[in-house]
Amino acid sequence: MSTLAQKPPGSFGGYDAHQDHSAQAQKRADKWMIPGTLLMGTGILGIIGFPLFLWGLRLQVNAAKAGLSVRPVIVTLIGYLVIIDSTLNSAGWMMDLVANHTLINRLITAGWGAVFDGGYFWHYNEIWVGGTGAPGEKAWQISLIMVVFCGRMAAGIGLLQMKRWGQQWLIVFCWMGLIVWIGYNLNMTFYGDVRYANITFPVWGWWIYDIFYITPFLAIPYLHTVNREIFSD
Amino acid sequence: MSDKSVSQQDRRRKRALIVFQVLLYSYLLGLFLVQLHMSHERGW
Amino acid sequence: MNTSTAESLPLGTTAHYATMHKWLQRALLVCLTVLVLEASFTLPGLLIWFGWPTLSLVQVCDELMKVRYSDDNAQCLVPQPLFIASEGQAYKKSAQDDWGIQPRPRYKRIGYRDLVRFRDERLAREAAAAQHRGQLVPASADTTPAEPASPTH
Numbered sequence: 001m002s003t004l005a006q007k008p009p010g011s012f013g014g015y016d017a018h019q020d021h022s023a024q025a026q027k028r029a030d031k032w033m034i035p036g037t038l039l040m041g042t043g044i045l046g047i048i049g050f051p052l053f054l055w056g057l058r059l060q061v062n063a064a065k066a067g068l069s070v071r072p073v074i075v076t077l078i079g080y081l082v083i084i085d086s087t088l089n090s091a092g093w094m095m096d097l098v099a100n101h102t103l104i105n106r107l108i109t110a111g112w113g114a115v116f117d118g119g120y121f122w123h124y125n126e127i128w129v130g131g132t133g134a135p136g137e138k139a140w141q142i143s144l145i146m147v148v149f150c151g152r153m154a155a156g157i158g159l160l161q162m163k164r165w166g167q168q169w170l171i172v173f174c175w176m177g178l179i180v181w182i183g184y185n186l187n188m189t190f191y192g193d194v195r196y197a198n199i200t201f202p203v204w205g206w207w208i209y210d211i212f213y214i215t216p217f218l219a220i221p222y223l224h225t226v227n228r229e230i231f232s233d
Numbered sequence: 234m235s236d237k238s239v240s241q242q243d244r245r246r247k248r249a250l251i252v253f254q255v256l257l258y259s260y261l262l263g264l265f266l267v268q269l270h271m272s273h274e275r276g277w
Numbered sequence: 278m279n280t281s282t283a284e285s286l287p288l289g290t291t292a293h294y295a296t297m298h299k300w301l302q303r304a305l306l307v308c309l310t311v312l313v314l315e316a317s318f319t320l321p322g323l324l325i326w327f328g329w330p331t332l333s334l335v336q337v338c339d340e341l342m343k344v345r346y347s348d349d350n351a352q353c354l355v356p357q358p359l360f361i362a363s364e365g366q367a368y369k370k371s372a373q374d375d376w377g378i379q380p381r382p383r384y385k386r387i388g389y390r391d392l393v394r395f396r397d398e399r400l401a402r403e404a405a406a407a408q409h410r411g412q413l414v415p416a417s418a419d420t421t422p423a424e425p426a427s428p429t430h
Contacts, residue, residue, distance in 0.1 A: 040312075040313050040316070042316075043316035043317065043319070043320075044316065044317055044319075044320055045317070046312075046313040046314075046316045046317040047313070047314075047317040047318075049313070050310075050313045069288065071288075072287040072288045072289050072290065073287065073302060074287065074290075074298055074301065074302045074305065075289070077302060077305040077306060077309065078305060080309075081305055081308060081309050081312075084309065084312060084313070085312065088312065088316055100363075101357035101363070101364060102356075102357075103334060103335065103338060103353070103355050103356075104320075106338050106341070106353055107320065107323070107324065107334060107337060107338055107341075108319065108320045108323065110341055110345070111323040111324075111327060111337070111341060112319060112323060114341060114344070114345075114387050115323060115326065115387070118382055121341075121345060121382075121384075122345075122380075122382045122384075123345075123365055123369065123372060124345060124365065125363045125364045125365045126363055126364075126365025126366060126369055127363065128362070128363060129363075130363045133365075178257070181261070182260070185261075185264050186264075188268075189264060189267060189268055189271070190379070191379060192268060192271050192272075192275070192277070192379075193275065193277075193375075193379050193380065193381035193382070194379070194380055194381070194382065196268070196271075196272060196277040197275070197276075197277045197381050197382050197383075198277070198382055198383065198384055198385065198386045199277075199386065199387075200326075200386060200387055200388065202272050202277035203265070203268045203269050203271075203272045203277065204269075207265050207268075209315065211261075212307075212308045212311040212312050212315065213308075213312070214261075214308070215305065215308050217254065217257055218301050218304050218305050218308065219301075219305075220250070220253070221250040221253075221254065221297060221301060222297075222298060222301050224246065224250060225243075225246065225247070225250065225291075225294045225297065225298070226289040226290065226294075226298075227289045227290070227291060228289075229289075230288050230289040243291075243293050243294075244293075247293070247294065247297065250297075275381075
């Protein structure tokens with residue numbers, strides 16, 4: 001967007017109009033992608049949100065093809081994807097944290113645990129706060145929701161607004177993903193008996209299910225190599 | 234855009250990022266294999 | 278994809294990183310798609326795996342509790358009353374574990390539609406036990422004629 005801003009303003013009659021049209025096109029696309037993302041963040045309604053999101057993405061791509069200066073597609077994908085990844089994680093963990101005795105949570109979280117991760121089945125809803133009783137799990141849950149996912153969502157919104165702080169903070173919160181993945185997995189490995197013994201799909205199940213949460217690692221190389229002039233202060 | 238604009242710094246950055254990705258994914262693969270081994274060892 | 282001219286490159290992407298960005302974008306789209314599909318189908322998929330709609334949602338919840346605590350009497354309170362102890366407190370004694378610094382659970386593995394099977398087996402067990410008791414009732418009824426009604430007559 002701001003590559004165009006390097007031209008002296010007002011020197012070219014169509015410039016302001018072009019900026020206006022671009023902003024409007026971006027807004028029109030976001031109007032579809034934002035509700036799509038909210039629905040995808042809920043989990044079960046994602047299948048409704050996904051087409052809305054794709055439609056918005058299509059509008060944005062078409063606007064770019066028409067010569068308007070809208071966000072690059074990859075920035076849109078990274079921004080919305082880190083928001084979805086954080087919402088899905090936070091929603092699941094918030095249920096385990098504060099809604100752990102609801103029927104829906106006992107079916108989805110404890111049920112998921114019985115199939116993929118015994119940490120969410122073994123002595124589930126037994127400690128006084130309820131929810132998972134696996135060693136270390138509650139601590140990860142609370143700290144990651146409060147620090148990593150909150151921060152990553154905020155940074156993702158900043159990135160979508162093409163703000164410099166959004167890019168910079170998303171780099172920080174994506175690098176935190178490294179600590180999350182290394183630490184969380186080591187904890188699972190050390191308490192592997194709790195996590196994997198006698199569940200339906202030991203080891204394989206968890207990895208296939210969870211590996212698609214590596215999104216921060218796909219964002220890091222882009223955020224470090226994008227021309228940062230496209231983000232504004 | 235001509236290729237001579239590619240600076241030495243860009244080349245080093247690209248390499249560092251590729252090394253990072255390779256290391257990270259090998260770590261994850263390694264941990265997965267360790268767990269798979271434990272799975273057989275301990276009869277999960 | 279055409280990377281020969283600057284015009285065809287997305288904003289912010291220099292020619293040097295064009296290929297890298299292209300592949301990152303593809304991987305991001307794959308992740309997004311899979312995450313959305315997973316999140317949407319986890320609950321229905323699990324329920325079908327466990328035994329719904331043969332079992333109601335509450336029955337699935339009950340059966341999960343019985344497996345978790347290796348106890349036929351364990352059940353889900355729906356709704357769970359507020360401000361009482363976590364549900365596991367009532368059943369923790371029956372849970373099967375190898376206790377140690379790294380505890381190991383000994384509950385049953387839940388295969389495809391196993392909760393239906395577990396329930397059928399338990400009902401059959403209970404019916405057999407009831408029948409066994411029923412056969413004992415007439416014998417004892419003779420010694421206790423004050424019993425108003427015997428279920429076997």
